[in-house]
Amino acid sequence: MKVISADNREYLQEAVELLLSAKYPVALTGAGISVGSGIPDFRSPGGLWSVYAPDEYATLEVFYRDPAKAWQLYRALGRVLAGKRANRAHLALAELEREGMLQGVVTQNVDALHQAAGSRNVFEIHGDHQNLQCLKCQYAEPVIAEHYEGDAVPFCPHCSFPLKPNVVLFGEAVRDYERIELFVSRCDLLLVAGTSAQVYPAAEIPLRIRQRGGLIFEFNKEAALGVDRYSGISSNTDYFFHGDILSTLPMLRAAAGKSHEP
Numbered sequence: 325m326k327v328i329s330a331d332n333r334e335y336l337q338e339a340v341e342l343l344l345s346a347k348y349p350v351a352l353t354g355a356g357i358s359v360g361s362g363i364p365d366f367r368s369p370g371g372l373w374s375v376y377a378p379d380e381y382a383t384l385e386v387f388y389r390d391p392a393k394a395w396q397l398y399r400a401l402g403r404v405l406a407g408k409r410a411n412r413a414h415l416a417l418a419e420l421e422r423e424g425m426l427q428g429v430v431t432q433n434v435d436a437l438h439q440a441a442g443s444r445n446v447f448e449i450h451g452d453h454q455n456l457q458c459l460k461c462q463y464a465e466p467v468i469a470e471h472y473e474g475d476a477v478p479f480c481p482h483c484s485f486p487l488k489p490n491v492v493l494f495g496e497a498v499r500d501y502e503r504i505e506l507f508v509s510r511c512d513l514l515l516v517a518g519t520s521a522q523v524y525p526a527a528e529i530p531l532r533i534r535q536r537g538g539l540i541f542e543f544n545k546e547a548a549l550g551v552d553r554y555s556g557i558s559s560n561t562d563y564f565f566h567g568d569i570l571s572t573l574p575m576l577r578a579a580a581g582k583s584h585e586p
Contacts, residue, residue: 329566339563340579346513353431354519360411360570384495391477391486398489402472410441413569416577418442432526434491447504450492460485517543543569
């Protein structure tokens with residue numbers, strides 16, 4: 325594993341050349357990329373899971389049994405996401421895609437900040453929090469501010485079934501995973517950004533790419549992919565961009581942009 329940081333750029337140009345020579349580079353992102361936009365990691369101290377235990381509020385069973393209780397979590401999440409804007413890391417990925425150096429993004433986030441940044445090819449494993457869905461008749465409608473006010477549960481105008489945000493609950497199938505598998509099946513270089521990639525099925529993506537001989541660039545404050553607990557060395561990361569993702573992703577994009585210029 326070769327380490328790159330703002331203070332140690334020894335391997336940066338080497339990594340850039342590998343990115344530029346990759347045939348199908350893809351990004352996999354998680355909560356860490358949105359922390360800089362003011363969205364705390366749900367699992368971090370003070371995050372949503374510390375207030376609303378997932379097994380008590382975020383399961384499909386709870387939604388069917390007590391939608392009003394489930395909506396306490398949905399409103400809290402909605403208020404956290406409201407008004408948030410894409411940050412430098414989101415923008416760096418969008419620029420890499422626009423300039424032909426990235427094929428697209430697979431994200432575990434539900435905040436739609438990749439799209440806000442300008443990314444066009446975005447796969448949302450866990451759905452999105454910008455739309456409501458009816459599990460009975462598949463009706464959908466955009467979320468509006470009124471959905472986060474009061475304590476009333478919104479109902480489907482067609483079949484009167486309770487609506488829920490289009491987010492994947494525990495016990496619910498992830499979104500479009502066959503399309504995601506097809507998309508990443510061509511990937512030969514994966515940028516893993518702001519995630520430890522420990523939660524399945526997203527955790528399968530780096531492993532499969534590694535098994536096919538693909539390269540892994542990791543962007544985290546601490547190495548997380550396949551780290552040996554004795555040596556501290558990652559067996560799955562080729563280049564580890566160490567530090568704040570708001571700095572490391574733009575650093576790669578800037579260096580790649582210079583090398584990519586005609």
